[in-house]
Amino acid sequence: MNSAIPPRRRLVAALAVGAASLLTSLSLSATSASAQAPTLAAVGAVVAPTATTAATVTRTTTIAYGQNGDIPLAADFTGDRREEIAVFRPSNGTWYIRGGSTFPYGQNGDVPVPARYTSTSGKNAAVWRPSNGTWYIRGGSTISWGVRGDIPLAGNFLGTSVADQVVFRPSNGTWYLRWQETTAPPPPA
Numbered sequence: 001m002n003s004a005i006p007p008r009r010r011l012v013a014a015l016a017v018g019a020a021s022l023l024t025s026l027s028l029s030a031t032s033a034s035a036q037a038p039t040l041a042a043v044g045a046v047v048a049p050t051a052t053t054a055a056t057v058t059r060t061t062t063i064a065y066g067q068n069g070d071i072p073l074a075a076d077f078t079g080d081r082r083e084e085i086a087v088f089r090p091s092n093g094t095w096y097i098r099g100g101s102t103f104p105y106g107q108n109g110d111v112p113v114p115a116r117y118t119s120t121s122g123k124n125a126a127v128w129r130p131s132n133g134t135w136y137i138r139g140g141s142t143i144s145w146g147v148r149g150d151i152p153l154a155g156n157f158l159g160t161s162v163a164d165q166v167v168f169r170p171s172n173g174t175w176y177l178r179w180q181e182t183t184a185p186p187p188p189a
């Protein structure tokens with residue numbers, strides 16, 4: 001068997017065959033890995049898991065909503081306990097709520113501060129206007145609280161049924177909180 005080929009040449013030939021086989025194998029492996037790799041997600045598509053444990057799967061997604069200059073917001077406007085993706089567009093003072101409504105509220109320069117200010121199930125659209133330190137709550141009150149230069153925040157800091165109006169004043173590092181609460185009725189006369 002191959003007795004005409006000197007032993008050294010047989011060894012070289014065998015190595016060449018082995019190398020070719022290895023290259024084929026690597027090529028197949030690369031093709032296989034490529035086929036399994038997640039493709040670049042289209043907008044809104046869910047990307048294949050990037051990390052897994054026995055109990056947790058991490059997923060990512062991308063959603064195109066809004067444009068340059070918009071202020072992104074996350075709040076449950078619809079009252080289903082899930083936050084909507086939303087943006088406030090300063091250029092036209094309009095709120096765009098994904099899966100919800102689009103409506104004008106506020107003006108350029110306003111700071112959006114959505115929160116549950118009223119007893120509705122969802123959060124109210126609201127803006128704080130730096131020029132006059134006023135809160136404008138859609139479906140609620142207009143409240144003067146804060147001055148130009150303050151940073152407004154909305155949150156339930158006091159544990160009442162609705163959100164408080166809060167401003168942080170950078171110049172003195174002070175928080176100014178405003179809230180409403182029900183007092184006990186006066187004793188009978």
Ligand SMILES: [Ca+2]
Nearest residue numbers: 076078080082
């Ligand atoms: Ca919602």
